[in-house]
Amino acid sequence: xxxxxxxxxxxxxxxSYTSQPVGEAQLDLIVRAAYQGPTSINSQQVSLVVVxxxxxxxxxxxxxxxxxxxxxxxxxxxxxxxxxxxAQGLKSRGVEQQTHLSVEGLVxxxxxxxxxxxxxxxxxHSLGLxxxxxxxxxxxxxxxxxxxxLPKLCFPVNGVCIGHVDKPALAKPRLAIxxxxxxEAYSSAGLDAAIAAYDAELMAFWQAQGRANGQPxxxxxxxxxxxxxxxxxxxAVIRQxxxxxx
Amino acid sequence: xxxxxxxxxxxxxxxSYTSQPVGEAQLDLIVRAAYQGPTSINSQQVSLVVVxxxxxxxxxxxxxxxxxxxxxxxxxxxxxxxxxxxAQGLKSRGVEQQTHLSVEGLVxxxxxxxxxxxxxxxxxHSLGLxxxxxxxxxxxxxxxxxxxxLPKLCFPVNGVCIGHVDKPALAKPRLAIxxxxxxEAYSSAGLDAAIAAYDAELMAFWQAQGRANGQPxxxxxxxxxxxxxxxxxxxAVIRQxxxxxx
Numbered sequence: 379x380x381x382x383x384x385x386x387x388x389x390x391x392x393x394s395y396t397s398q399p400v401g402e403a404q405l406d407l408i409v410r411a412a413y414q415g416p417t418s419i420n421s422q423q424v425s426l427v428v429v430x431x432x433x434x435x436x437x438x439x440x441x442x443x444x445x446x447x448x449x450x451x452x453x454x455x456x457x458x459x460x461x462x463x464x465a466q467g468l469k470s471r472g473v474e475q476q477t478h479l480s481v482e483g484l485v486x487x488x489x490x491x492x493x494x495x496x497x498x499x500x501x502x503h504s505l506g507l508x509x510x511x512x513x514x515x516x517x518x519x520x521x522x523x524x525x526x527x528l529p530k531l532c533f534p535v536n537g538v539c540i541g542h543v544d545k546p547a548l549a550k551p552r553l554a555i556x557x558x559x560x561x562e563a564y565s566s567a568g569l570d571a572a573i574a575a576y577d578a579e580l581m582a583f584w585q586a587q588g589r590a591n592g593q594p595x596x597x598x599x600x601x602x603x604x605x606x607x608x609x610x611x612x613x614a615v616i617r618q619x620x621x622x623x624x
Numbered sequence: 625x626x627x628x629x630x631x632x633x634x635x636x637x638x639x640s641y642t643s644q645p646v647g648e649a650q651l652d653l654i655v656r657a658a659y660q661g662p663t664s665i666n667s668q669q670v671s672l673v674v675v676x677x678x679x680x681x682x683x684x685x686x687x688x689x690x691x692x693x694x695x696x697x698x699x700x701x702x703x704x705x706x707x708x709x710x711a712q713g714l715k716s717r718g719v720e721q722q723t724h725l726s727v728e729g730l731v732x733x734x735x736x737x738x739x740x741x742x743x744x745x746x747x748x749h750s751l752g753l754x755x756x757x758x759x760x761x762x763x764x765x766x767x768x769x770x771x772x773x774l775p776k777l778c779f780p781v782n783g784v785c786i787g788h789v790d791k792p793a794l795a796k797p798r799l800a801i802x803x804x805x806x807x808e809a810y811s812s813a814g815l816d817a818a819i820a821a822y823d824a825e826l827m828a829f830w831q832a833q834g835r836a837n838g839q840p841x842x843x844x845x846x847x848x849x850x851x852x853x854x855x856x857x858x859x860a861v862i863r864q865x866x867x868x869x870x
Binding site for chain 2: 379380381382383385386387388389391407409410411412413414415416418419420421422424425426427428429430431434458461462463464465466467468470471473474475476477478479480481482483484485486488489490491492493494495496497499500501503504505511513516525526527528529532535536549550552553555557558559560561562563564565566569570573574577595596597598599600602603604605606607608609611612615622624
């Protein structure tokens with residue numbers, strides 16, 4: 379065990395922040411942790427937009443479906459899949475980029491964005507700051523692209539609030555690790571029982587916290603995934619130039 | 625600065641491993657670091673397949689286009705976008721899952737997989753082990769799915785080799801951080817100059833290492849991205865049930 383593992387093993391999302399700013403030196407370290415994350419074929423196909431401006435954060439909170447912590451936390455970092463930079467690299471060689479026309483192009487970019495997002499969160503936690511990832515910006519990615527002046531071939535895939543925690547959250551329990559780790563080959567054995575046990579465990583967790591509207595996992599996931607969760611993503615990725623044609 | 629930040633700031637990919645095994649206690653900590661990563665709407669839509677079996681690693685090395693380090697490193701972890709578990713959760717409520725029919729469903733899953741992949745790498749580094757992420761399994765995702773017995777709604781998006789490093793690699797320089805961090809809004813100002821400067825810096829890096837076949841960044845990215853990089857991804861995601869229809 380070490381400090382780094384402890385930091386990741388204690389991950390939780392916080393949604394309550396004080397007004398204390400995040401220092402520029404801390405922010406620089408957090409950004410550098412993401413910058414040093416690996417990317418597919420050394421493409422460096424990720425960018426960050428760091429938002430401190432309160433009006434812009436208020437607008438992002440609104441786009442994200444009314445998430446007050448986006449306006450409250452002093453820093454919001456938008457994580458962008460960026461094939462504009464690579465396209466410019468190709469252009470400098472007189473070559474036209476094709477990979478953004480493919481599902482592979484989007485998948486590779488989103489994966490690299492996920493690595494960067496994870497590093498941002500781990501780095502912030504290691505400095506004693508709180509975080510909450512915000513997928514809600516995918517409710518209206520084109521509005522985010524406009525607000526942050528993203529060029530074509532850039533897609534705002536997620537964001538993260540960073541700040542000093544006011545009322546700390548508790549880490550939620552998870553589905554049994556046997557449903558996460560599979561050795562040599564995937565196995566669904568025990569999945570249904572693990573889901574039932576987790577539903578009960580999560581309800582006990584909500585009750586212990588006095589949270590009356592807490593749902594079992596299967597119910598909350600059903601509420602989200604019985605439809606397409608964010609409906610504008612396909613149109614937005616295509617409009618940004620990721621055509622999914624190939 | 626702290627140990628966690630140092631670990632991430634020193635990231636590099638190693639492609640040379642000794643035969644020394646990775647202990648089960650270490651592997652357990654590495655897996656748990658990924659397990660504790662956040663997921664969209666607490667969906668827990670990621671799974672890992674841990675591969676130690678040499679024959680299976682040899683097959684994965686082959687699928688990945690002949691990457692000997694996949695066969696050499698004692699552990700390979702395949703990172704899987706897993707909407708099978710959520711679908712089973714919905715089923716337990718008598719509800720049918722829809723989100724996997726959408727681009728959003730794939731994007732959210734791949735992003736969460738990226739967070740898990742980043743955590744695996746940071747955790748392994750913190751224990752003094754080396755890693756190299758393997759996007760090459762997307763050369764033939766259906767072969768990987770068959771080898772690892774993945775059910776429908778599971779997509780093998782990446783993998784990572786973990787082991788004790790034999791001949792350590794050097795971290796490559798990167799494009800200027802000004803092309804990565806944008807404040808308040810995205811800016812392309814200075815991008816072309818940054819690419820030209822980076823091309824020169826990377827060539828100097830290759831020359832200092834005596835690597836005769838090293839290319840400037842724009843040339844290597846052009847070689848990869850002037851076509852669709854992995855051509856079978858679209859068919860494979862659709863065959864696994866992520867139809868991209870909505």
